[in-house]
Amino acid sequence: MAILGALNPMLTVGLDAASDSAWRLDAYVKRGGYAALKKILAEKTPPEQVTAEVKKSFLRGRGGAGFPTGLKWSFMPKAYAGDKYVVCNSDEGEPGTFKDRDLLLFNPHSVIEGMIIAGYAMGAGCGYNYIHGEVWAVYTRFEEALAEAAAAGLLGKNILGSGFDFQLFAHHGYGAYICGEETALLESIEGKKGQPRYKPPFPASFGLYGKPTTINNTETFAAVPFIINMGGDAYLETGKPNNGGTKLFSVSGHVNKPGNYEVPLGTPFSTLLEMAGGMRGGRQLKACIPGGSSAPVLPGTIMMDCTMDYDSIAKAGSMLGSGAVIVMDETTCMVKALERLSYFYYEESCGQCTPCREGTNWMYRIISRIEHAQGRPDDLDLLTSMTPNIMGRTICALGDAAAMPVQSFVKHFRDEFAYHIENKKCLVPPDVQRAGSGFFKATV
């Protein structure tokens, strides 16, 4: 299990990876699961009141953008007579992020309950959970959990005799980072290439099959039952103002205990780092990407002064994103790190928009030649001049996501890039880099 620690947790309470029963319906109900749904159905809570409670909680989208969830729900047309959809984005492929996998494996019913409540609040009768193709065990388990919920009368027609109908299905991806973009995800559910749509129209007016649709992240849905149970105000108080609740942080890279940690928003980064066992080998923190590979990198010294919430990380010049904290110590070559990230965006660009399709490839080639001792003196200026011509000039945010690492790596570690170009080698010797990864420790 990769949920390794928590401070005042909600989402991960009572989970047990070693047990084959802790994720099941019975255990979830024993933990207080489905109480929120039952309460709403029994009290016939007006749907707009459910949305109002979510608004009050200041729950912000856990997938990366941090958009207020209640506000998003309120965009769905109320009077619309036809089908409406609720879609869960579990296409977790942002390098550094692995929280939704664990939530779905160890607490799938929290996501199911959150989606049913969302359907009730927005008057949607059908939902899909789009699950990353690479995590097949998650897909099969979610299907099992759906079957349990349906057998217990929690899904389907006339849920618990309330007259409310809600169907929920799992859809798997098959290897495309871009499908984490919500309109690409909808195209993918429709059985097409995952290429993002122009917006507007936004999914709330033209979504899946052209019907009003709301897409939220897995962890966002999982938080909803807690908000209903404790009330929006109390949920907000567990975080900090404008940053309601707890959040799962996926900590990876050069730490002793990489894994998921649930902490209240506003927890100091230093506390999170300590929970993750501190730096591997007691080495120095060099840099950290606080919110998944698309978020700008921050030097270690800046990072150590941050608290883990949307506002603090934004103020420091990055993004909390999906809560994927990639930790890099002094053995990291920043050029090599950026080379790998820029290859990723080149590989995953869907090819629809020229600035992204051509720009990601061009950036990768420049960074790669710097890494491989072919760098040219004006390469850094070239890179910095390219990024504004990609950002904001594409249909979706992948262009921005590809440009932000380049911009921030060159900005904060310019000397290291310049050293590479001048001296045709890494500032960090290759054997030091190798030792840092720890792979050969077992044999050497």
Add this chain to the structure above:
Amino acid sequence: MLTTESQKKIDREIAKYPDGQQQSAVMAALAIAQEEQGWLSSEAIEAVANYLGMAPIAAYEVASFYTMYDLKPVGKYKLTVCTNLPCMLSGAVDAGEYLKQKLGIGYDETTADGKFTLKQGECMGACGDAPVMLLNNRRMCSSMLPEQIDKLLSELE
């Protein structure tokens, strides 16, 4: 072309979507066809398209867009190594090199006996367990240090 068993599985997928939206099942159907035949030939893609009542080119667009579909034959065991940054920081690039050496092949190559294909993959959403690799699109292998890689290879007959 598709076995009755595969058709049954595809029917179950079609039932998830509204009437007339059976194209939504194409991703699952292609995965099922690939599981049945080991890879996706043009004939297999066409069979899936025909079964779902969509243009073969539309099914081909899907098959060629998503990286887990194999449009060429692969070995009995396909190993996809994530070498993205978080995994790289924990030894994934070295893990890939170790595998190349052990199997005597590079990325996107298959051993002469048709047993192993090696691929470089992108983020699998399991960075905390790095180095990670995916076996035949289904089994996630975690914390793959030399000893674990040796053990895995010896298990695969």
